[in-house]
Amino acid sequence: MSELPIKKIIHVDMDAFYASVEQLDNPDLRGKAIAVGGGGERGVVSAASYEARKYGVRSAMAGALARKLCPDLIFVKTNFERYREVSAQIRSVFHEFTDLVEPLSLDEAYLDVTENKVGMPSATVIASWIRQRIKEKTGLNASAGISINKFIAKVASDINKPNGQKTIPPEEVITFLEELDIRKFYGIGKKTAEKMYLHGIFTGMDLKLKSKEYLSDNFGKSGAYYYDIVRGIQHSEVKPNRIRKSLAAERTFRENITSEIFMLEKLEHIAEEVERRLEKSKVAGKTITLKIKYSDFTLQTRSKTLDFYVRSKDIILETAKDLLYQEKMKNSVRLLGISLSNLNTEDRKKKDAAKAVKEEEIDVQMRFTF
Template identity: 60%
Template structure:
């Protein structure tokens, strides 16, 4: 493990648009402003892709079934997707990013990492750059963005959630470990609901709890991810901003504490995985022609089953093909992991922008 004092020094910003799809709809439809609104689905069926902050007050969130959302808020507004419009605004936002740096790593239409260690404006303050970017986004698009600033991607992403909506936060190097010790384990970027529950059963409720477990213990309990958890709670995350990264697939999976034996159990547990895939599809605007089911058995052997279509399937069709692949042939062994994803995506590689990342004395101020 690399010692903290030897870590590469960077200035990283994570910009995240606030309730992006829902905010675009409210921007373009003034009559919907200030009202609970979701994008995707309808009162009877479908999945919520995004929820306005007014809708979130009713406990509505992305990946929730539309029917349940309608029950929680009877006067909820359902807006259809308009991905062309979302991509148009996303392109405008990225143009602002490139005014400052070519080291931009988009995560979806509405969020990205920026490395501003060396930037086109010659500014020393990453905090100032984040503020300027948010102001320019508001001026150009009429939408609010939040931002997080720190010395690595993990902490910048964590910081961007602290003062949402329409805010920003910074985690300085000397503050990182104390901040992470107090952070609830479910708030750690990259630790999902299932992993958080597993950690809580081990008595890990905060970063401080996590920090008390050895690397050997975490690796035994969480496999390769154990090293990641060991590092991040100490403020160590070495992943660089990758401006040329091209997504090849989009998927979600779940490892179960108890193996699945019956087909009914498998179908029941495939549903939330499918809903997470749809949430990621809706957020990114990506579509794929190949649907793939991933099966890992109790003996750790792996099998994938795929189906490629001539056209990009909609959400319900992805679910039906997922079930079809699951039922394709009898499953003779218990299942410890299920995954579902899409590939053959509707995106092409854009020209990558490269820049040399300088190692300079760190000062977010």
């Protein structure tokens, strides 16, 4: 087996991005517990400042619960136009060092700096420079993780948050993974972690002692993934042009809706937004999915796949209507959403995959400047 050069991957993650942007723009909010999102009975927290996190406030938490945990919590409305503006500035910093940048969201990205524009052999130094440039350009703090692949870099970026970085060099990868709490493995959520506990898996070492067959039998298709990552094996490259798999828009209503006539009115606005996003992204899709969240928080999806790609609001809306009438509503509705998947970008993905060269396993014990 031929040896491939070890990659130098950086995962940059902005610290409490939405909340930090709001504090940056409004000095009166600095040092205070703030939450970006809705603070009403039906609102949801999109992001929380570190001052708010001390009280247990987290993203995706109901606004009412967040206010109970932190009575002095200040709610700020989301301003995605501003967040996108700052995100563009941050990405411009990334491209000063490398063009191999894979954005995951507005506030985080992977960078491959194995070969870079500044001729610096140390990925650790580059990560420090990037964080400094982001601070100079935007006034915001970023954290970073540095290692041999995307998985380990992402795990490492959480270790010294906020405003810090952590390098896991090749010679320390195996020990690091063996000692890592299973809950901190990226891709292992709360339910999976609880299931692993039942199998006596609490750390990376516990996971490593299980055979690939055992993991596949008990964790399905993910078993092989778990077997590889605990050994530092991950062949996923940093992809500068990530292919979008779906596009969606949804609305949460101030009051629950019981009338299908009102639902159709809401769906028309949602379909218009989906059409706008499709036009902006220059994509079309075949599969239309209607998302319904009821007042008891149960979630239902209904999908239909067409024989052709669509981008038109009218076709999207008509299909969503058909899906709405597919069966009777079982309760009042608090949220409706429409998504398009099976996009024409998938055709490009298949062509790219056909051209890809299969990577060989990397010897993670190789040393080089990190």
